[in-house]
Each structure stands twice: as C-alpha cells, then as structure tokens.
Amino acid sequence: MCAVQKTLLAILLLFCGSATAQSGDPEFTKGWLLNARLTNGVVTSFHGSQPDSYAGGLGLNPQVTIVPHLLRAGVHLSGVYANKKASALAGPMMALKLKSMKLGHFGTIANLHLIAEANWGTHQQAMAGGGLGLEIAKLAHIGLSVQRDYRQSNWWLQSFIAIRLNKILPERDPYQ
Numbered sequence: 001m002c003a004v005q006k007t008l009l010a011i012l013l014l015f016c017g018s019a020t021a022q023s024g025d026p027e028f029t030k031g032w033l034l035n036a037r038l039t040n041g042v043v044t045s046f047h048g049s050q051p052d053s054y055a056g057g058l059g060l061n062p063q064v065t066i067v068p069h070l071l072r073a074g075v076h077l078s079g080v081y082a083n084k085k086a087s088a089l090a091g092p093m094m095a096l097k098l099k100s101m102k103l104g105h106f107g108t109i110a111n112l113h114l115i116a117e118a119n120w121g122t123h124q125q126a127m128a129g130g131g132l133g134l135e136i137a138k139l140a141h142i143g144l145s146v147q148r149d150y151r152q153s154n155w156w157l158q159s160f161i162a163i164r165l166n167k168i169l170p171e172r173d174p175y176q
Helices: 003-016
Strands: 032-044 053-067 071-082 085-102 108-121 126-136 140-149 154-164
Touching: 032 071, 032 140, 053 085, 053 154, 071 108, 085 126, 108 140, 126 154
Parallel strands: none
Antiparallel strands: 032 053, 032 154, 053 071, 071 085, 085 108, 108 126, 126 140, 140 154
16 A cells, blocks of 8 residues: 555545534435546646647546545546647546535535545556545535656646536435
C-alpha cells in the first residue's frame, strides 16, 4: 500500500465516526448523481527544458453515495486535449466531504470535499492525484486538482466546473 492510499484510508477511518452524528446534514445524501465536467489546465514537468502545454477536456462523472453524508465513489470518463493530442481518460474517483457550509436559518448551501482519483489514457497516461471540490446547491461543482502522470513524468494541474445532469430526488420521510 503506497503512502497516498494509507493517507486516504486514515482520513476515511477518522471521518467515519462522525458520519452518524451528521444525520441531519442534507449534503452527500443517499443515491447517485451524474455530472458533466469541463476541465482546463496545464501539463508541466516543472523543468525549464520542456514547455508547459495546455490541457482541457469534457467528460462525465457518475457517482454513488457509499457512506451517507460522508463518502461518494464513482468513475471519471472524459475526452481531453493535452500535449497537442486528443485522447480519452478513464478511472475511479472518490469524494470525502470535509465541511458543509451553512447559510444561517436557510440550511446548507454548499459542501467542501476532498477528491482522490486515478486516470488511465489512450496515449499511455497513467495518473493518480486529487484535489478540492466545492459542490454548490447540489447543482454545480467547481474545484482544483493535481495529478501525477507517473509514466510520462509530468504533472496535470487543472481546474474544473461541473453541472449535475440528473434530477435531485426528494428525500423520503423515514416515518411514513
């Protein structure tokens, strides 16, 4: 088990104890979501000998809640343009909710979550990394991510914006 996996496992175990205490939290509820995600960024080696190149893409990101109010898992499927080539990327992802942002008596408006993802591409990309995301009103996501391509020895630094494509189902009252 690598250091990144050990760190993610420790964070997951740390926050699992607080999942039952957050049962009144309307964020990361049971069910699934489907996001359309637009990415924009740069591929760099952080060496002056190679120029940085633009990276952008459009993809789908279906997710399902594993631990209500805490953890979602899903996949990332996208078409990207990077290093002057078009390619496809796919891989697993997880989102761990860090904080719900409340708006006084009006309830929560957003949540901040930690993202971990890995991607493999059609041009020998093999990446792992993560970032921070902000889900706003269960309708849109914005965030930043950093991934290391360990086959091509470069870094992907990206921002993203996503919108939810599927409907938000009303929560069922457990007492009915």
